[in-house]
Amino acid sequence: MQLHYRELGQGKPLLILHGLFGTSDNWQTLAKRWAETGHRVIVADLRNHGRSPHASEHTYDVMSADVLELFDALQLQDVTLLGHSMGGKVAMRFALDHPERLARLVVVDIAPSFSDMRHQDEILAGLHAVDLGKLQTRQQADEALAQHIPQFSIRQFLLKNLYRLDDNSFAWRQNLDALTMHIADIGAAITSVQPFLKQALFIRGGLSDYITADDKLHSIPALFPNSQVETIPDAGHWVHAENPDRVFELVHRFMQS
Known part of the structure; x- marks a missing residue:
């Protein structure tokens, strides 16, 4: 699948992959900053998100294959992913599948272990509660989401995916049906017989539980033996939005190593 992407700057390549219900737009501010430090920064929309194509499949194997297609199209080598x-x-799946294409790996607030996706149930319920056929304003969409999602910041994040079609009706940029069907696949563990032996940086939010103490001791070093885990104490799961300066500094320093 040919992924939609944006490119900034020149120099050593850095490719950025967003999270569930996100888009490349979520990383534009940091991408510009890294580009200004002498990097060719590529921010991509994963399948079923943003402006990339929709498909019925949504597993880490097919998403890794999508990223490989982008690598080949842009002739990327020695990339910070x-x-x-x-x-x-x-990114972990790709690093384990194609280590020869990478210089190093950065993973933000997720571990290779299984993730229980039940915490996404209310978000999915909220998204499905928005009746696109009757929707006239973004405020109406926010009100429908609020029945299931009380956090204003999360609703604003989700509403970035809402856009108008040529006939002035609304649509979601993400493929909501496919993501709902494959929510368990999104929580699947990343496994491999062979570890990724190059350097890896894991950045975790101190207020988040996506990377546990057990992950730091077992699941991460088992697959990424040359890794380090850095914690940003005052941040939750959206570390890059809550403390962008610290994320910028950690990644910049890691890419210079």
Whole structure:
């Protein structure tokens, strides 16, 4: 699948993969900053998200294959691959499948272990509660979401996916049916017989439980023996939005190593 992407700057390549219900737009501000430090930064929309094509399949194997197609199309080699949440698992899958294409790996607030996706039930319920056929304003969409999602910041994040068609009706950029059908696949563990031996940086939010103490001791070093885990104490799962300066600094320093 040919993924939609945006490109900034020149230099050593950095490819960024967003998380579930996100888009490449979520990383644009940090992408610009890294591009200004002498990097060719590519931010991609994963399948069934943003402006990339929709498909019925949504597993880490097919998403890794999508990323490989993008690597080949852009003739990328010695890349720093960064992924957040679901995008972090895609990045891990790709690193284990194609280590020769990477210089290093950055994973933001996700571990290779199984993720219980029941915490997404209310988000999916909220998204399905928005009746696109009757929707006239974004405020109406927010009100429908609020019946299931009380957090304003999460609703605003989700509403970034809502856009108008040529006939002035609304649509979601993400493939909601496919993501709902494959929500268990999105929580699947990343496994491999062979570990990724190059350097890897895991960034976790101190207020998040997506990377546990057990992950730091077992699941991460088992697959990524040359890894380090850095914690940003005052951030939750959306680390890059809550403390972008610290994420910028950690990744910049890691890419210079």
